[in-house]
Amino acid sequence: MEKRAAVDDMGQLETSTPGPRQAENAAAMSVKRVRPEGETGKILASERHRNSDPDSYKSWKRKLSFWPRKGLILFELMVVITIGVLVGQILEVSGCVKMLSWVTLPITRLGKLSRHTGPAFLMAFQSGAVANSMLVSHRDCGQISNRELYTSVYVVSALSLFAHLPTFVVPIGIAFGWEATAALFGVRFSAIAVQVVLTLLVSRQIFGRLGIGEELRGRDVITEVREHRQRKNGFWRTVWQRSKLTLRRLLFYLLPTFALMTSLEYYGGFEWLAKAMPQLFTFDFLPPQSLFVIPAQALSLYNGAIAAANFIDSGSITTQQAVIIILFGSMVTAPVRTLKHGLPTYVAVLGPRAGTFMAVSAQVLRMLFLLICTCALMVYWF
Template sequence: MDIAHLWHALGWPLLRLLASLALALLVANVIEALNWTRFLARLAAPIIRIGHLKDVIGASFSMAFFSGAAANSLLAEAYGQGRLTDRELILANLFNSLPTYFLHLPQMFIITVPFLGPKTAATYVGLTLFAAIARSAAILVYGSIALPPLPEGCVVCHLTEDTFSWQKALRKAWKRFVRRLRSMLYFTVPIYIGFHYLTVWGAFAAMEGWLASHLSFLAWMTPQAVSIVMFQVAAETSAGLAAAGAMLGAGSLDGREVVLALLVGNILSTPMRAFRHQFPYYAGIFKPAVAVRLIVHNQAFRAASLVAVLVAYALLG
């Protein structure tokens, strides 16, 4: 393989990907730092009435659109004071999955596009968004059936407004951009190069026999798709995206196969990653036993919703 061919087949596509990725990451962090979802908090008051949820839960739901830590701290305080039962605390935490998802939605979509392209990225992000909406909707349905109606409360009474500062927001965005870009490049460059050569050398054909005997429950997936799942499980989300981008670029997989692989990898990788990253954070707000209980319920509910979305897309997509 000569230098010219290597540049056109690997160097230029990788350089173009990294440039678009850096720009997308910067834009996403600026949007996130500007608290673009704050206006959605106004919807909380009428929504919680549907699910017979207390006003403090509505306030936590509103705060979760711009600060997950503040939302959980509000729930912890109410729980510690006896204003929330164990069941209400778990429901509140599950209910907050939608605003928590919206908090990072711009970054997730803008970063996914350079790897997968607009159409495939929109499909994947749209399916995970639908799963998040379904989770919160399910909590409202359950609450309307299992919880007694409550008198009118005051959601806004529990909220605190921070003074907005452009300088502070942009400084926060730049700090996050530098940290996340370094981490993403660490995975993207070697994985993209590695998958390029694995494709050229035909290494994926050798995986078929191994998959048949070790991962029979993924036998419906091609070896290339399973490799995306493996990278998501073994490393970070950006590793799976880098692998998916390489497969799409090489024409080894189509958009539908990539979306299915990313959904499977998402389901299998998130629970352990959540415990690794979320437990120290949750344990700093709630008691350790409560933190474990919340994480278990949250991840089980999340996995169930993604499995339902995966099955529906596999059958209807």
């Protein structure tokens, strides 16, 4: 069956008959924006338009030229990190940690983590950067150990995905139907839940029992010193005294890392990587249309979903096949975007070596558990 897919790239690219060779040629091209051609694709396009407010702050920021926009993003990131550190210490000094820790008791008990990690898990649903900043401030003050810090960062990385599930699931569900919605939500939720549980169990049963990462605790002595300072200096002075050393170190690492990532983006490093990744990870068991959908998804989820919708409307693939392609596309394309936007925060919070390792390993774990749950869905469907 003949299929036409139009793509904006300094003109218009049209392909017909979505066989393997044509799909490979389309994937190798610079995919910019896929145009909806059928009813399903137009529904997705309308959802994208409805969810993007032309008068919003984000829309205004996107209209700025490259360097002013990046300068504004750096300022926002510095504010977010500062808020994270200060909020963590405000909760600790005010005594709110004990109250909030009851909400996250199942997580902290399962991983044998300190109650000080609990508020960060709640904050993860809003901002992973703020949550990680809270955690590192607690580690610097001796309230949690290195094992608890790194375990909690992995958990925050997984929990923060819940904030993006509505963006990922609802528009595709509206266009593809509720079976697709249930499948997408079920796979993503299962992957997150399994990742969190296994991370906590491995940390407790292996690293915790072996005492790995526990050597920096020293909590009793440091707590005694803090209480003395709090009585002497007052509430806000105590918060600032606890926070300033952490803030100085975070910003020291953030600035050069952000500059490096921005330079790579400016000179096309991430654009090249986004195009190269789908070519490095080809899946022979997927329909040949995936060779076009996944590169289109490298630009945005909506772009890949509209490309898949065009093939659904033409009868080239089924809705179930489109869902599987989109899930595999997320494994390939999402790590590039996370590396681009998240690495400066990881390095700022944890330092160059640990931050880079945690940023990369967190993505590997996400891909692994998403792969397992997607394969389970394929077994159920096919």
